[in-house]
Amino acid sequence: MKGQGEIDALDREIIKLLQEDGRKPYTEMAQRLGVSEGTVRSRVNRMVEEGIIEIVVHANPGRVGLHTQAIIGLTTQLGMTEEVAQQLIPFKEVRFIAVSSGAYDLIIQVYVENNERLLEFVHQKLARIPGIVRADVSIELKVYKDTFDFV
Structure with missing residues (x-):
């Protein structure tokens, strides 16, 4: 079981997809990763709440x-x-x-x-x-x- 602030392989894949396109729909990520949309949504929410990731705009x-x-x-x-x-x-x-x-x-x-x-x-x-x-x-x-x- 993961402790707070720890990530596993699925979390890493979600992060990679968000880094490619921070606007990528959870449904599309779920399909690519072979999990439910709810799983992606809860993983992203947990990582944001725990300070593992931030969703920001990087302007040129x-x-x-x-x-x-x-x-x-x-x-x-x-x-x-x-x-x-x-x-x-x-x-x-x-x-x-x-x-x-x-x-x-x-x-x-x-x-x-x-x-x-x-x-x-x-x-x-x-x-x-x-x-x-x-x-x-x-x-x-x-x-x-x-x-x-x-x-």
């Missing part, structure tokens, strides 16, 4: 006017990493925040309209956050892969 940044994407490595004052990360969360420009074991304390990904907005973000928003010692900004020049289908 360039198509919605966010033409400049950057990865920013942040160095923080010793002991301030958590506080800095918490202050970054509300910024709509920030898509991703992670603590890093490499050269930076935090890695963030930022999506903005253009280079001018990136400059404003760095100099007007990041610069005002106590605890940031350094920001190393790298603009993404070309994206070869941007996916969430890793199951």
Whole structure:
């Protein structure tokens, strides 16, 4: 018997189908997997409730006017990493925040309209956050892969 937060082979197959097309009808998934629609529905609902999956829309940044994407490595004052990360969360420009074991304390990904907005973000928003010692900004020049289908 599976415990909470665990998945089995059927759950994995359901996830794969949703990653192909998040709008795929449960009836179609059930038919492909050889189970009932109710089974698919209950499995999806359970995985959502347990935080195993999220059903979200992944917009193409360039198509919605966010033409400049950057990865920013942040160095923080010793002991301030958590506080800095918490202050970054509300910024709509920030898509991703992670603590890093490499050269930076935090890695963030930022999506903005253009280079001018990136400059404003760095100099007007990041610069005002106590605890940031350094920001190393790298603009993404070309994206070869941007996916969430890793199951």
